[in-house]
Amino acid sequence: MLAILKSCTISGYQGVLTQVEVDVTRGFPHFDIVGLADTAVKESRERVRAALGNNGFKLPADRITVNLAPAAIQKHGPVLDVPIALGILAASGQIPASPRLLDTVVVGELSLEGKIRPVRGVLSMAITARKNGLSVMVVPRENAAEAAAIKQLTVIPASTLRELVAWCLGREIEPAQARQEHSPDYSACVDLAEVKGQQAAKRALEVAAAGGHNILMIGPPGSGKTMLANCIPGLMPPLTDAQALEVSQLYSVAGLLRHGRLITAPPFRNPHHSASLAGIVGGGSVPRPGEISLAHHGVLFLDEFPEFRREVIEVLRQPMEEGWITIARARASYRFPARFLLAAAANPCPCGYYGVDGGICTCTPGQVAKYRSKLSGPILDRIDIWADVPAVSFEKLRQRQQAETSAVVRQRVLAARERQRRRLGNKLNADMDNRQVAQHCTLDSASEELLARAFTRLRLSARAYQRVLKVARTIADLAGREKIASEDVAEALSYRSMEGDDFY
Ligand SMILES: Nc1ncnc2c1ncn2[C@@H]1O[C@H](COP(=O)(O)OP(=O)(O)OP(=O)(O)O)[C@@H](O)[C@H]1O
Ligand SMILES: [Mg+2]
Ligand SMILES: [Zn+2]
The missing domain is CATH 3.30.230.10 (Ribosomal Protein S5; domain 2)
Known part of the structure; x- marks a missing residue:
């Protein structure tokens, strides 16, 4: 039969x-x-x-x-x-x-x-x-x-x-009930209010979260880089229903969906620098999503960025451009979504104290140069925001006054994203192509001049030009401005000042 x-x-x-x-x-x-x-x-x-x-x-x-x-x-x-x-x-x-x-x-x-x-x-x-x-x-x-x-x-x-x-044969089993809709779970994030001082770095995170800009934080040991990175998903709005379903599918396939609860807040993944290539991009004989896919619509945090192997950094290029990764197998190839905000952290040099006020760097010039060379290349080209995270003073650490919470910043980010949505649809400012940059990032003559001067001074590349404009667009969106003002350009430029050779 x-x-x-x-x-x-x-x-x-x-x-x-x-x-x-x-x-x-x-x-x-x-x-x-x-x-x-x-x-x-x-x-x-x-x-x-x-x-x-x-x-x-x-x-x-x-x-x-x-x-x-x-x-x-x-x-x-x-x-x-x-x-x-x-x-x-x-x-x-x-x-x-x-x-x-x-x-x-x-x-x-x-x-x-x-x-x-x-x-x-x-x-x-x-x-x-x-x-x-x-x-x-x-x-x-x-x-x-x-x-x-x-x-x-x-x-x-x-x-x-x-x-x-x-x-x-006819006996009844009670069908499963859909879970009550619950509010997105941000409990895994560090709240911005817990971070003392670091106003400039916090502002940089807000801009990054608002426009989907990749960010690199540089600072001495113990200044709070890892802590700040853990705040980023808490600054991002909850996932839309469609995003939540897509992200949850990836977690379900990876066997990581806890108690069948859908993922509704932006995910945060921080693979260790010793993680395998397959663990990061996905793989296995039955291909499973890797860290970059588990970070889809959320944050991929590469802590101690210079420690990551070159090959790992290299494979991030395709997903960072296209938003997905292809894994080829003999019989088939598989495609996993991987659109994430990249956050990276690094010390300024191997010992951590190069150029730090009051710190003494014990590295040789050769060591510093070698380290510095790791902070360049194809992925760093895709970093829109370089944030300086200086050591916090004792007074700041002891401060009692209540700092702004992540929930408050998230409201501003939400409003900025809404402006982007009306202009670009599903895209964020960071994903604008050159044509869209030309259309949506027009400058008045004062801003244009400011930009021109800074370029010569900071010796920035042509690619950096597009990035500064995109970041300026996001800053204007946070301020609720339809036209980019020269103060927006000035702030956007400040996020590149560490990139030029002057930094070292
Ligand atoms: N700005 C800050 N406000 C409150 N606590 C802080 C701050 N900066 C650092 N800390 C405390 O110091 C600890 C270490 O900070 P964190 O790990 O974020 O530093 P880091 O910059 O990542 O250092 P490393 O370069 O060594 O990785 C934190 O867990 C936190 O308790
Ligand atoms: Mg750290
Ligand atoms: Zn050093």
Whole structure:
């Protein structure tokens, strides 16, 4: 007999509707799975065999063929265990054909004793099920909350194979309820109010968050660079519904969606400089999103920037330009979104005290030059804001007076982004192309002159010119000005003053 079930697998970070066809016919006992199954799907055979046996069912001593369609798409992982087991039960007549399975997507991994274990990527699968007009989905109980985030999908949470078989035969399982909408969770961020002093650096963060500008912070040890970077996502507005869904899919596929809670605040990722290339850009035999994708619509923080290997820095180029990364495999290539704000931090030299007031640098000129050369190159070219983070004085640290909170700054950022949205649609100022810069960043003659003088003085490149204009545009947007004023240009220029050779 033939049984056909609907299931779903993951390709990249998206779901692919998959049909599980199980045929049981008389013949020499044999159990085969065909249709481009990877080893994990083949191992499924052993789990299904044990789970059936341990629950009072049996693997029929006949010819069992499982076909996974579409055959052209690689199926990864154990997510097909449950539909394969149900298919065998139906095709061998151990349970009657259930009308409940007709338009239902079934996913889940089986333990040997028949428990249904959680799988990665259920959110993406739920989206795919809904897109294909299917309205019921059976998922592992631990994954129920994320599937239930998709409206108009009835989610049946299943804990064991036995429970699920009973459901197929008519017993009820309470469908999972969508979680109450909760406000975006900013609790992981450091609040700006906790950082004493550093007014200029805080302002630079605000501008960066408002326009989506990449930022590099330079300062001596212990001045608060790491702390400040941890504030940035808290200055950014909550994700839109579409962004939240996209980011949450990436986390779901990476197995990082906690309690099925969608990600609604901009994410913050800070990979260590010793992290592997695959860990940063994504990879593995079954490609999983890397840090740059987990930072999608949020912040990627590279602390101790000069310590990162050149090859890691190099691969950031494509995603920083295009907003996504491609991971090629023998049979297919996968595309993961990766549009992030890059924040980086560095000391001014190896010992950390070069050019610091009251500090004594113990580095040789050669060491400083070598270090300095790491602070240039293709990625640094894409940094719009160079922020000086000087050591904080004792008096400032002891200050009691309440500083501005992240929530207050976030309101200003939100207003500035709204101005950008009206002008550029989905883009932020940092993403303007040259044509848009020419159109939206016109200067009056005073500003033009200021810019010209600064360029000669700071010896800035032509590329820097575009960047200064974009940052000036953001500063004007924060001030609610439709026309860029010379004070906006002056402030934008101040974020490049460290870049010229004068700094060293
Ligand atoms: N401006 C500040 N206000 C309040 N606390 C601060 C400030 N700067 C530093 N600190 C305190 O010092 C600690 C170290 O700061 P942080 O790690 O951010 O410095 P850093 O600039 O990243 O140093 P390093 O260059 O050594 O990495 C913080 O955890 C915080 O407790
Ligand atoms: Mg630090
Ligand atoms: Zn030094």
